[in-house]
Amino acid sequence: MSVQTIDLHFQDTPGVISSSVFDTGDGLAIVDTGPGSTLGHLEEGLAQFGAGLSDLRHLLLTHIHFDHAGAAGTLLERLPKARAYVHERGAPHLARPEKLLASATQIYGDQMEQLWGQMQPIDPDRMKVLSGGEFWKLGHTEIRALYTPGHAVHHVSYHVGDDLFLGDVGGVRLAEGQTTRAPTPPPDINLEVWRESVATLRTLDARHLHLAHFGRYANTPAHWDGLLAKMDEEAGWVRAGLEAGRSPQAITEEFTERQLSDIEAEAPGLRERYEFACPPWMSVQGLARYWTRKAARG
Known part of the structure; x- marks a missing residue:
C-alpha cells in the first residue's frame, strides 16, 4: 500500500x-x-x-x-x-x-x-x-x-x-x-x-x-x-519540581531548557521547530496535572 x-x-x-x-x-x-x-x-x-x-x-x-x-x-x-x-x-x-x-x-x-x-x-x-x-x-x-x-x-x-x-x-x-x-x-x-x-x-x-x-x-x-525513556525522564523532572515546591513558572523554564537543549544536541537546528510543534509549557501543564491527580488518588 x-x-x-x-x-x-x-x-x-x-x-x-x-x-x-x-x-x-x-x-x-x-x-x-x-x-x-x-x-x-x-x-x-x-x-x-x-x-x-x-x-x-x-x-x-x-x-x-x-x-x-x-x-x-x-x-x-x-x-x-x-x-x-x-x-x-x-x-x-x-x-x-x-x-x-x-x-x-x-x-x-x-x-x-x-x-x-x-x-x-x-x-x-x-x-x-x-x-x-x-x-x-x-x-x-x-x-x-x-x-x-x-x-x-x-x-x-x-x-x-x-x-x-x-x-x-x-x-x-x-x-x-x-x-x-x-x-x-x-x-x-x-x-x-x-x-x-x-x-x-x-x-x-x-x-x-x-x-x-x-x-x-x-x-x-x-x-x-x-x-x-524520555516520557519517564521528563515526567520525573516535573515530579521533582512539584515535590520541591517550585513554582509552575520555574518548573516550566527548567523543563523547557533541558528538553530543547537535549533535542538540539541530538539534531542540530531542530530546537525552534520542535518548540513550535510541541510547546514545552503545554507538556509541563499536562504532566503537572497528571502528578497532582495521582497524588490526590493516593
Missing part, C-alpha cells in the same frame, strides 16, 4: 503537522485531517499526486484535538459521500464542539481563528463510532482500529497492512536523529495506560510508523524505547 504524507505547513511552518493519505479501492482515506486553518495546504498536497478533496471518502481520526480533527466537519460539509471514524468518547464532542471551542479559547484567546480556523459540527449519522478492536474492509483495504489511550482518553490508532497510524500516542519525532518524545498536554495524560498502549502497538506486524508530528519512520525497537 502506498501512503502519501502531506505536510500541512501549519502556520506556514514545514514539518510540524502531517496527514497521511492512501487509496482504499473505495476512495481515498485520510488519517487526521489537520485543523481548518490548513485546508488549503491539504488541497495542495493532494494535488501533488493527482488527487483532490473530492477524492476523500474516509476520514480516520486518531483523536479530536484541533490539530488532528479540526477540519473534519468542514470537509464533510463539502463531501456528501465521505464519513468520519472516531472513538466513542470523542464522537459527542465532534457532534457538538462548543465545549472544545470554549476550552481552547481560554488558552488561545483571539488567536483561535488564525491558529485553528473553523471547527464545524459533524452530523452523528456521518460518523462511524469506534470503541477499539474493530476490523473492517474498505474496498480492497483491511483496517483495524485499536484503542490507544494515554495522550487522550479518546485516542485510537489504525493498523493497515504494513502501516501503523499513530496520531500522538507514537510520540513526536521531527527528524531521524531525534529521540521520540511524548506530547503531554492537559487534560487526559495518563502515563500508565500510555505504556500499555505502547506495549500493544510495538507487538504488531507493521514496517512503518506514521506520526502526525511528523511523517513516516521505520518500526524499530529504538523508536518505542526512546519514547518510553
